[in-house]
Amino acid sequence: MRAADPGLAGRRVVLALALLGLALSAYLTAEHYTGSSTLACSASGVVDCLRVTTSPQSVLLGVPVAVWGLLYFAGMTMLAVPPAWRRAGLHRLRIVAAVTGMTFVLYLLYTELFTLDAVCLWCTAVHVVTAALLLAVLLVDPHSGVTATPRPAARQARPG
Amino acid sequence: MSHTDSRARTAARQRERSAALRARQQAARRRRLAAVAAATTIVVITAALLVTRMITGGQGTAATTGAEPGVIAEVTHVPATVLDAVGAGQGASGPTPITGAPALTTAGKPRIVYLGAEYCPYCAAERWAVVQALSRFGTFSGLGQTRSAAADVYPNTATLSFHGATYSSAYLVFDGYEQQSNQRAGGSYAPLDPVPADVTQLAGTYGQGGIPFVDLGGAAVINGADYSPSLLAGKSQAQIAAALSDASSPIAKAVLGEANRISATLCTLTGGQPGAVCRSAGVQAAAHARG
Numbered sequence: 001m002r003a004a005d006p007g008l009a010g011r012r013v014v015l016a017l018a019l020l021g022l023a024l025s026a027y028l029t030a031e032h033y034t035g036s037s038t039l040a041c042s043a044s045g046v047v048d049c050l051r052v053t054t055s056p057q058s059v060l061l062g063v064p065v066a067v068w069g070l071l072y073f074a075g076m077t078m079l080a081v082p083p084a085w086r087r088a089g090l091h092r093l094r095i096v097a098a099v100t101g102m103t104f105v106l107y108l109l110y111t112e113l114f115t116l117d118a119v120c121l122w123c124t125a126v127h128v129v130t131a132a133l134l135l136a137v138l139l140v141d142p143h144s145g146v147t148a149t150p151r152p153a154a155r156q157a158r159p160g
Numbered sequence: 161m162s163h164t165d166s167r168a169r170t171a172a173r174q175r176e177r178s179a180a181l182r183a184r185q186q187a188a189r190r191r192r193l194a195a196v197a198a199a200t201t202i203v204v205i206t207a208a209l210l211v212t213r214m215i216t217g218g219q220g221t222a223a224t225t226g227a228e229p230g231v232i233a234e235v236t237h238v239p240a241t242v243l244d245a246v247g248a249g250q251g252a253s254g255p256t257p258i259t260g261a262p263a264l265t266t267a268g269k270p271r272i273v274y275l276g277a278e279y280c281p282y283c284a285a286e287r288w289a290v291v292q293a294l295s296r297f298g299t300f301s302g303l304g305q306t307r308s309a310a311a312d313v314y315p316n317t318a319t320l321s322f323h324g325a326t327y328s329s330a331y332l333v334f335d336g337y338e339q340q341s342n343q344r345a346g347g348s349y350a351p352l353d354p355v356p357a358d359v360t361q362l363a364g365t366y367g368q369g370g371i372p373f374v375d376l377g378g379a380a381v382i383n384g385a386d387y388s389p390s391l392l393a394g395k396s397q398a399q400i401a402a403a404l405s406d407a408s409s410p411i412a413k414a415v416l417g418e419a420n421r422i423s424a425t426l427c428t429l430t431g432g433q434p435g436a437v438c439r440s441a442g443v444q445a446a447a448h449a450r451g
Contacts, residue, residue, distance in 0.1 A: 048313075050313050051312065051313050054313055054314055054390060054393070055314075055315055056315075056316075056393040099198075102202065106202075106205055110209055113209055113210070114209075114212075114213065116310070117311045131199075134198055138191060138194045138198055139192065139195045140191075141184075141187070141188065141191065
């Protein structure tokens with residue numbers, strides 16, 4: 001009988017957050033390429049998604065920020081699927097990616113507050129997910145219940 | 161196997177298990193510490209940004225200044241070859257003809273009325289084409305240089321301003337009104353040019369309730385921007401003006417395409433004068449596209 005895996009819940013949370021971020025980024029990317037014409041967000045005062053998503057700062061190095069977000073969460077999702085947890089060396093990459101994502105979010109928050117004078121609620125949702133993802137990645141035990149499991153390839157290679 | 165060996169092995173296994181448990185507990189403690197440190201850092205930086213934003217009140221919009229001579233020269237003297245190459249352009253829809261409206265004239269000349277505001281991003285986009293087109297029929301002086309409001313869509317779109325500008329032409333009369341600046345005053349923007357009642361009435365009759373509103377001699381109107389301000393995003397006035405000399409640039413295709421379309425309408429008002437403008441390939445192509 002296999003023992004209960006205390007790290008499983010944490011790994012599931014990481015995957016769920018990555019998928020949630022992916023969905024939010026996909027929505028913002030679709031809105032970017034359709035001129036943000038159907039963006040479901042308030043447009044009054046400081047909270048104004050359209051002002052943020054149509055600003056010059058919504059594009060970085062020629063690529064829309066929403067697409068950068070989509071790529072980031074797609075990468076994090078790949079790092080959070082069950083097979084990826086079996087490779088111990090990937091956890092360091094997971095942490096580096098999560099810290100990089102959070103640093104970028106703080107830059108975007110600065111841009112919203114000081115350059116654009118507007119806050120986009122959908123973007124804020126992505127920012128919260130990114131922060132939660134960083135904390136979940138830092139808290140999760142990447143080895144629990146994973147390294148103890150023999151790799152199928154190793155089992156096959158063993159004679160008898 | 162002796163009983164003593166068995167007890168020693170059991171004790172060794174217990175020690176290993178204890179050591180492994182301690183290692184796991186230490187690792188868990190390190191992870192918790194890292195998470196707490198990260199959460200604290202995020203909260204502190206976010207709070208610092210929010211407090212600073214509340215204290216400083218954010219970034220305002222740059223006030224209007226006199227236009228750079230180089231910018232004006234490039235906008236008002238676009239080479240005819242570029243205008244002809246662009247023709248009806250791309251991404252510009254041009255003025256909408258109106259029927260049944262009385263001819264709008266001043267002292268026997270067709271009158272062009274522009275109603276907009278400096279904070280307005282759509283006015284910011286449309287002004288480039290209006291200035292370019294009218295410059296082929298006359299001469300502007302005193303044009304301003306400004307940006308749309310930072311606190312609006314398409315923030316800080318670089319543009320020109322008609323506030324304080326004058327226009328002289330042998331063919332047309334132009335009256336431009338920037339009813340508000342781009343500077344906050346109370347809950348809105350500071351008032352700028354007083355708008356005469358007849359202009360308000362024109363906008364109410366032929367406009368759609370928004371700005372910019374341009375009435376081209378009672379023959380056609382422009383309601384809103386005929387091309388997207390997003391084309392100008394992140395560009396300075398100098399960059400936009402420079403792009404107008406490159407017929408292949410998206411800015412030239414939109415701005416000059418719209419300018420040619422406006423010129424085609426103006427030519428119907430001036431009886432095809434000046435001929436060099438109204439017979440030019442660019443204006444003819446725009447007139448043909450208008451149908």
